[in-house]
Amino acid sequence: MSTTRTLATTNRVLRQLRHDPRTLGLLLVVPVVLMAILAWILSDQQFDRWGAPLLGIFPLIVMFLVTSVATLRERSSGTLERLLTMPLAKSDFVLGYAVAFGALAIVQGLVVSGVCFGLLGLDVVGSPWLVVLVAVADGLLGTALGLFVSAFAATEFQAVQFMPALLLPQLLLCGLIVPRDQMPTVAQWISNVIPLSYAIDATQRVTTEASVTVEFWGDLLVVAGFAVVLLALGAATLRRRTP
Amino acid sequence: MVLALRARSDGHDRFVSTPSQDPQSRPDAIVVEGLCVDRGGHRVVDNVSFTLRTGEVTGLLGPSGGGKSTVMRSLVGVQVVAAGSVTLLGRAAGDRELRPHVAYVTQSPSVYDDLTVAENVAYFAKVLGAPTSRVATVIERVDLSTHTKSLVGRLSGGQRSRVSLATALLAEPEVLVLDEPTVGLDPVLRRDLWQMFGRLATEGACVLVSSHVMDEASRCDRLLLMREGRLMADTTPSGLLASTGQDSMDAAFLALVEGDAS
Numbered sequence: 001m002s003t004t005r006t007l008a009t010t011n012r013v014l015r016q017l018r019h020d021p022r023t024l025g026l027l028l029v030v031p032v033v034l035m036a037i038l039a040w041i042l043s044d045q046q047f048d049r050w051g052a053p054l055l056g057i058f059p060l061i062v063m064f065l066v067t068s069v070a071t072l073r074e075r076s077s078g079t080l081e082r083l084l085t086m087p088l089a090k091s092d093f094v095l096g097y098a099v100a101f102g103a104l105a106i107v108q109g110l111v112v113s114g115v116c117f118g119l120l121g122l123d124v125v126g127s128p129w130l131v132v133l134v135a136v137a138d139g140l141l142g143t144a145l146g147l148f149v150s151a152f153a154a155t156e157f158q159a160v161q162f163m164p165a166l167l168l169p170q171l172l173l174c175g176l177i178v179p180r181d182q183m184p185t186v187a188q189w190i191s192n193v194i195p196l197s198y199a200i201d202a203t204q205r206v207t208t209e210a211s212v213t214v215e216f217w218g219d220l221l222v223v224a225g226f227a228v229v230l231l232a233l234g235a236a237t238l239r240r241r242t243p
Numbered sequence: 244m245v246l247a248l249r250a251r252s253d254g255h256d257r258f259v260s261t262p263s264q265d266p267q268s269r270p271d272a273i274v275v276e277g278l279c280v281d282r283g284g285h286r287v288v289d290n291v292s293f294t295l296r297t298g299e300v301t302g303l304l305g306p307s308g309g310g311k312s313t314v315m316r317s318l319v320g321v322q323v324v325a326a327g328s329v330t331l332l333g334r335a336a337g338d339r340e341l342r343p344h345v346a347y348v349t350q351s352p353s354v355y356d357d358l359t360v361a362e363n364v365a366y367f368a369k370v371l372g373a374p375t376s377r378v379a380t381v382i383e384r385v386d387l388s389t390h391t392k393s394l395v396g397r398l399s400g401g402q403r404s405r406v407s408l409a410t411a412l413l414a415e416p417e418v419l420v421l422d423e424p425t426v427g428l429d430p431v432l433r434r435d436l437w438q439m440f441g442r443l444a445t446e447g448a449c450v451l452v453s454s455h456v457m458d459e460a461s462r463c464d465r466l467l468l469m470r471e472g473r474l475m476a477d478t479t480p481s482g483l484l485a486s487t488g489q490d491s492m493d494a495a496f497l498a499l500v501e502g503d504a505s
């Protein structure tokens with residue numbers, strides 16, 4: 001592993017995005033528009049309940065899609081194969097992407113939260129910065145998931161299909177729609193082992209509790225832990241030799 | 244047209260010494276023994292063996308679908324191999340230590356369409372640990388100095404493959420594995436690139452270039468002819484003409500193929 005090569009990869013990925021202003025614009029504008037629609041159709045009280053958790057889910061979905069398509073493109077264009085014949089560690093490649101999209105998740109989290117708290121009147125009992133922190137952790141989790149699943153997708157069509165396959169079940173079971181303790185027992189078990197449950201738990205603590213609790217950090221740690229493990233698996237599943 | 248070569252920098256970490264004039268005394272750069280590769284349930288490379296020395300440009304020729312690219316992938320260590328051994332500079336293909344010394348150019352240009360020429364080459368330079376000054380040098384070598392700020396996706400096919408080739412020259416590699424680098428290029432550029440391959444070899448590199456255009460065979464020191472996964476001939480341009488009694492490479496290859504079929 002080498003810091004120079006990791007950061008060179010990060011720099012390269014960000015430069016690619018810079019040459020693609022439309023994608024960059026969509027990354028920042030779409031979540032803002034969605035939150036604005038939400039604020040528009042919900043009462044203030046309902047917006048306070050739904051706003052913060054959804055603020056964390058957008059970066060997860062968007063980063064997942066962007067990362068899985070970007071790495072798949074790297075496979076199909078032959079650049080990945082070429083990089084793997086060079087002195088680039090697999091972890092340099094994966095971490096390079098994670099840092100680039102992690103930085104993007106921070107920018108996205110700040111912009112969307114800024115609009116929500118500043119313009120749309122979102123209110124939480126705890127600190128709004130903690131909501132941003134969870135949004136960034138979710139963005140990283142999305143990046144890690146996207147890098148991991150791109151190893152199992154042979155085409156862009158398949159990569160995009162992994163979104164409903166992996167993210168939508170989590171959305172149903174994470175406690176956002178039905179509180180986790182009111183689900184059937186087996187659903188609760190599943191709910192306990194998916195990362196999104198912990199992301200939602202963390203934001204719900206910020207929306208209802210004034211002080212930062214140990215439970216909040218515990219939840220955040222689980223989300224970050226999932227991201228780290230998935231990144232490691234993403235690096236481990238990259239193969240230099242292919243059939 | 245600027246394709247001048249810069250002298251190799253002293254002190255560059257090298258596996259091989261400067262080649263002597265006597266071909267027999269040059270070190271073996273690539274040794275392939277009994278290579279077999281299966282893809283999709285078919286044997287696409289069947290018991291191929293050859294040895295390439297430093298200081299030579301070898302042409303890997305034959306019709307498309309004959310296994311040339313698969314042999315090249317095996318040399319750079321990205322191909323799962325069914326049997327046989329592939330050794331480069333005394334080490335097994337794909338060995339971590341080999342990576343800075345073996346350059347590979349894939350058949351379709353493997354560069355980033357959404358980066359400029361300079362950004363592409365600069366990224367690969369960082370990955371290879373090549374000095375930043377090499378970026379401008381290699382871009383000039385492939386005659387793209389006037390396009391450094393152009394997005395690669397907006398370049399023509401020939402220009403894109405030259406960007407891909409430029410990255411292979413960054414680290415002054417000892418072994419160059421180039422998969423059809425001259426396809427789609429105009430005759431002037433093709434001549435200049437072949438001259439460059441020759442000079443890289445003279446400076447001590449082992450250059451393997453694949454092509455399905457037989458008239459490029461005459462520019463090589465050595466020839467490997469492949470068809471349907473098998474090595475049909477391991478010869479020289481004059482040797483091929485002499486053994487088939489033909490006066491053009493195209494005719495010689497056809498004679499070889501038809502002789503083989505009957």
